[in-house]
Amino acid sequence: MDDSQTAAPPSRGPSPRRLAGALLGLVHGHAALFSEEIREQQARTVALLILTGLCVLFGLLLIVGLSAALLILFWDSYRFWVISLLCLFYALGLLGCAASLVQRMRNAPAPFSASLEELARDREQLLP
Numbered sequence: 001m002d003d004s005q006t007a008a009p010p011s012r013g014p015s016p017r018r019l020a021g022a023l024l025g026l027v028h029g030h031a032a033l034f035s036e037e038i039r040e041q042q043a044r045t046v047a048l049l050i051l052t053g054l055c056v057l058f059g060l061l062l063i064v065g066l067s068a069a070l071l072i073l074f075w076d077s078y079r080f081w082v083i084s085l086l087c088l089f090y091a092l093g094l095l096g097c098a099a100s101l102v103q104r105m106r107n108a109p110a111p112f113s114a115s116l117e118e119l120a121r122d123r124e125q126l127l128p
Contacts (some may be wrong), residue, residue: 026122034115041111051101057096065090
């Protein structure tokens, strides 16, 4: 038998070790990006919860103020004006917080969009 027929052809592709290293590098990069996006999402959620709490607070203060205004309406005109101004202040605070909350929720990026874009780029590079 001829030695050239029994010898294995030289490997021209990447070695399994390099392939595993490249795959591990891709997974590590995606995991790091994913964890960063989770931290950003957590900070955004906390900010939205704080704004929601402020909206509830100002709404409750407005109700208390309007109730006090109705009770004191016929008692003395000066007290009514003070309570009316407080109610106006609370209403403006409520509207400002609510508008900010709605704007942030509408303009929020899709969760994990950067990870999805990176995965799509990797797929385009790996597939022919």
